[in-house]
């Protein structure tokens with residue numbers, strides 16, 4: 001990967017204290033084994049090379065999808081809705097998952113008026129919080145993939161009929177390639193960098209952690225011409241998180257008004273797309289689009305940085321017609 | 328084998344029942360003497376909760392100040408619950424910790440508020456115009472840190488704290504109508520109350536020559552959560568700061584009453600996204616105490632491991648943020664790389680970069696494979712080496728250290744009065760750490776830090792504590808130390824996990840818990856002590872009441888004190904050094 005310019009053996013580097021060892025009695029063999037491993041493996045050390053670039057190499061994944069452990073998009077194995085409804089054991093399993101899902105992301109097929117086998121869109125990626133409970137209870141029907149659900153431009157596209165196979169081959173897309181695409185597009189459409197204002201409308205701060213990560217040296221989104229600005233007045237894009245709590249509703253509206261046209265609003269995370277786990281209650285509004293018009297929805301809880309970048313890619317597309325209209 | 332012996336021994340030592348019993352005895356005689364016939368009874372619940380029932384709410388201030396004076400007790404939280412459906416009134420529970428007298432004991436002072444006559448008349452249909460007001464005596468004069476709890480109760484339950492000088496709206500902002508009380512049982516979760524423009528929020532007004540106000544927020548300049556800060560300044564000096572929070576109030580406590588237990592678990596992870604393990608752990612432990620579930624050893628180890636990973640990545644993130652706020656981008660970049668590496672490890676261990684989904688009621692959801700364990704062990708070593716290297720560089724930069732030293736001072740007295748927890752308290756010379764005070768999970772068998780393992784170290788530590796000034800630099804130092812400790816703990820846990828051949832990850836989950844039983848769950852997040860009080864609902868599979876008090880709730884008021892000797896540009900640094908969660912406060 002891009003940072004892997006200089007691999008260094010850890011033995012070349014000043015060692016920190018090794019306090020781990022003193023602790024455990026009776027597991028000497030294991031410690032020995034671990035030490036063996038440690039010696040064999042290259043360190044993922046960053047080093048400080050005077051005034052030169054810091055180098056590192058690590059267990060980062062540059063792919064859009066996560067590591068194999070990542071709990072990402074949910075996919076349904078059934079062929080179609082009919083296959084579920086006509087098969088009582090499968091339907092039972094399916095309904096168990098409906099019961100266990102904390103956000104009603106899986107449509108209740110037995111609810112009034114829901115038994116229409118032609119009705120599509122039984123799984124709402126915008127509501128899913130990636131908890132994996134459906135797979136736990138109905139392992140034959142639901143599979144958690146290790147790539148994220150991707151951003152969409154219309155809310156209806158969040159409803160996937162069966163499983164939400166990604167539009168892109170999520171596992172193989174590479175963050176830096178996507179970023180280069182983004183950079184090209186921004187250059188063509190704006191002729192300058194893209195300015196983003198982040199607004200937290202009641203998030204749990206999980207989404208903020210991931211948005212902040214976009215700015216770290218690993219994802220380093222500024223290299224693609226994307227810049228986080230301090231005021232909505234300087235922004236092209238509002239990146240909004242949270243279920244739009246009622247206490248933030250007015251502030252969100254005002255921020256939206258303060259943003260000059262043409263502007264794009266991106267709803268980030270399950271909360272912003274649909275209310276997520278916080279739903280639609282006395283204290284929330286059940287999604288950003290109940291307060292301001294939304295152009296792009298990025299599902300996930302939280303969406304990983306690469307998924308955020310993909311959402312920006314879609315958003316920039318949306319800026320194009322707007323600008324033409326202006327002219 | 329050896330390890331599991333240790334576990335057994337320590338599990339027993341965990342709650343030193345002798346100390347508890349003697350405290351109950353002492354407490355009982357003491358309180359009985361002090362309050363004569365005012366107590367209704369004293370009861371020991373869940374092994375370390377002493378519940379004292381007061382006969383009348385009038386004796387609340389007396390009982391609370393007695394606890395404070397005689398036992399040096401600290402108000403840990405205040406719980407209100409609407410138990411009118413259970414044939415009681417509103418019930419107030421004041422939770423105290425009296426560490427000086429007995430470690431690992433929580434004292435609950437419980438009092439029932441009786442409905443006023445007017446409300447009964449209203450129920451009978453006598454629509455009198457008289458506004459019913461149920462009130463309870465405020466304890467802010469005795470215990471200043473109660474002020475926010477009382478304002479919260481006033482907003483959410485409509486119970487007036489009589490004698491509290493500040494009854495401005497807290498949780499529900501001024502646009503909410505005065506008669507909406509979300510946590511009362513008759514209030515429906517989905518109610519969309521109409522906005523009013525009748526109420527107004529008054530900030531403290533500071534007037535004088537050359538004094539002006541700077542309003543900041545709720546939408547801030549950085550990528551952070553929303554909150555409003557009102558500075559009164561003279562020149563650049565901050566004369567007063569008033570914080571206004573609750574912009575992210577999402578109704579978590581009410582929502583939990585409408586969910587199943589397993590769903591509340593997912594909700595608890597999202598109280599504050601970066602604190603997911605600590606909060607879900609506290610929640611699970613509360614239920615495990617109610618159901619007396621024996622969490623398998625492997626699960627205990629994995630939980631603790633994740634809790635420590637959470638501490639590491641957040642502390643590193645905070646240190647990076649402090650480096651940014653003093654304008655030292657290089658240090659921030661280097662530390663952010665390490666944070667990213669930690670988050671990538673988080674994902675490999677739990678499937679989520681924020682460690683979501685690890686805890687289950689009675690155990691954990693994911694095992695740690697041998698390969699991942701080895702990877703963790705090795706990566707953490709290199710991360711730690713690199714971390715200490717970067718920190719040593721930061722320490723040699725006077726532009727960093729000078730900004731941190733004597734900035735954002737929290738004095739010991741302030742820390743005591745506000746009952747601070749976590750890093751903020753430890754930096755002001757108060758030795759609190761839930762992992763040591765109320766050992767839970769695997770902590771009884773771990774060496775949490777190197778200060779409490781021998782009497783000599785304890786003495787040394789208390790001397791060192793006296794020297795701490797509670798400035799941003801001490802918070803920097805303590806975080807660095809804790810990262811080192813946590814990584815040592817994780818590596819220790821990894822070897823134990825590799826040693827441990829057992830497979831079981833969760834205790835069998837009872838189909839339901841005893842209705843209306845209740846317990847306190849606690850954990851030490853990277854911000855400090857987080858307390859979750861749960862009362863099981865009528866069907867045994869839901870919650871009647873879920874009260875959450877995160878460390879942020881306790882520590883937020885400290886910032887108003889911390890900035891008083893500083894200039895405005897120091898505020899972001901002070902804020903970051905305290906690392907408070909808005910969402911965890913607002914719920």
Ligand code: SF4
Nearest residue numbers: 101128129131132134
């Ligand atoms: S993973 Fe998504 S769809 Fe499955 S139970 Fe969780 S929230 Fe529901």
Ligand code: SF4
Nearest residue numbers: 203204206269270271
């Ligand atoms: S989508 Fe998930 S991570 Fe993001 S704010 Fe909502 S609960 Fe938190």
